[in-house]
Amino acid sequence: MTIDDHKSHLITLGKFLKQFQTSNSVMNSDIPGNNKFFEEMNQKIDSAIHHNGWFTRENIIFALQQWSEALTPRNLKLWLGEYDLSESGDKTVGIVMAGNIPLVGFHDFLSVLVSGHKVLVKLSTNDRQLLPVIASYLMHLDSRYENRIRFTDNRMKDFDAVIATGSNNTARYFEYYFKDKPSIIRKNRNSVAIITGNETKEELEKLSEDIFRYYGLGCRNVSKLYVPENYDFDSFFKAMYKWNPIINQDKYANNYDYNKAVYLMSEFKLLDNGFLMLKEDESFGSPIATLFYEKYQDEKELKDRLKENEEKIQCIVKKESNTNEVTFGQTQKPQLWDYADNIDTIDFLSKL
Structure with missing residues (x-):
């Protein structure tokens, strides 16, 4: 053939x-x-x-x-x-x-x-x-x-x-x-998004697709945010609101309730809008209905840190993407040449 x-x-x-x-x-x-x-x-x-x-x-x-x-x-x-x-x-x-x-x-x-x-x-x-x-x-x-x-x-x-x-x-x-x-x-692997604080509501709404599509179960789903110091999450939560019906899905709601109970009993500080929790955490992989976040001061230093952890990261999502980065709303719309883990599958197969 x-x-x-x-x-x-x-x-x-x-x-x-x-x-x-x-x-x-x-x-x-x-x-x-x-x-x-x-x-x-x-x-x-x-x-x-x-x-x-x-x-x-x-x-x-x-x-x-x-x-x-x-x-x-x-x-x-x-x-x-x-x-x-x-x-x-x-x-x-x-x-x-x-x-x-x-x-x-x-x-x-x-x-x-x-x-x-x-x-x-x-x-x-x-x-x-x-x-x-x-x-x-x-x-x-x-x-x-x-x-x-x-x-x-x-x-x-x-x-x-x-x-x-x-x-x-x-x-x-x-x-x-x-x-x-x-x-x-x-x-x-998990995906992360870098927020600058200058995003429009429409751009953050596109990011919500990267967070909630497939209930966040894919390796291309954003599970962690990097935000500037003193970032106001109010505009972020407003942009997420269109996904609020997700809490009506029983399996998602059960995970939300369970993880919230665990966090509250452990006295972790949370930001919560009723269907998504934000927790400050250095880890990359967050539980269902939870998004980790971490603050940064210098974007170049942040990129260096992400480079050091590239084996744990599937996608880096940004408002304006560069090479090996993805724009808001596109993580679950990969092209045929967007290879998982950056391993060229066709090249591997052609050399067998």
Whole structure:
């Protein structure tokens, strides 16, 4: 299968995913395979919501829409144009996927396929519904995918390389178990935002998307703020207010209540608006419904500190981004060439 074949199929897949909406999804009869897969995909969305209480239809549809916007002719050309994939292929690459947000391992899945390799997927128990139907859709578009995509519920075997994503604890297991294979092992990472105090309400509202989308469960979600000395959080809280319905989600509300009780019993100082707590803390990873913050005086010194901790950070979010930074509202809208942990997956796969 050529790279142009892959691009053609992924463009069609993008059009297929674009049909699904939070309400009133409408089937486009011009898209191949819709008679077979449109209703099945809708059913799998409902099934995913049933199996994982954090997966709402809104968040699943958001993920599908981001993928539909990514899988365009222009983006695929920009993504793959710089690589020579003529010599790569025919290896079997195992992927151990996380399940914190919908389709979180999809980029690795696509990367293996477009590199000409076969993929062996071990799904997370938290996200088992969506990817298999997408894989079946690709097989419908081209039967050659049937020999290139496999799923397993058991321990992976008969593979040549691996991409595994998990916590810092599971990463130690991965590093031991896969020590004899070429690998990409991903650990815990969090994202941070730098506030200058000059942001408009609209800019801070965009930042709220980076904080609350997927309930803050993704590694690209902002879990910590850096704010100037004497920063007035009033404007920040006002910009967050549009997300206040999030407290009506039972799992989020339970985490909010539990963490608030723990903080109050420990007599920690908190800022609280009824659905989000701010706690001054040097750590990067904050609990659900909590955002850590830390004060800074010199932005250059802050950047040096963040550089020293780059292995713990997925994204640095700012009003005006520079290289390797992200603007407000864009953390959950990565491009195909925005690689997790800054590890070029395609380059890794092309050298197997």
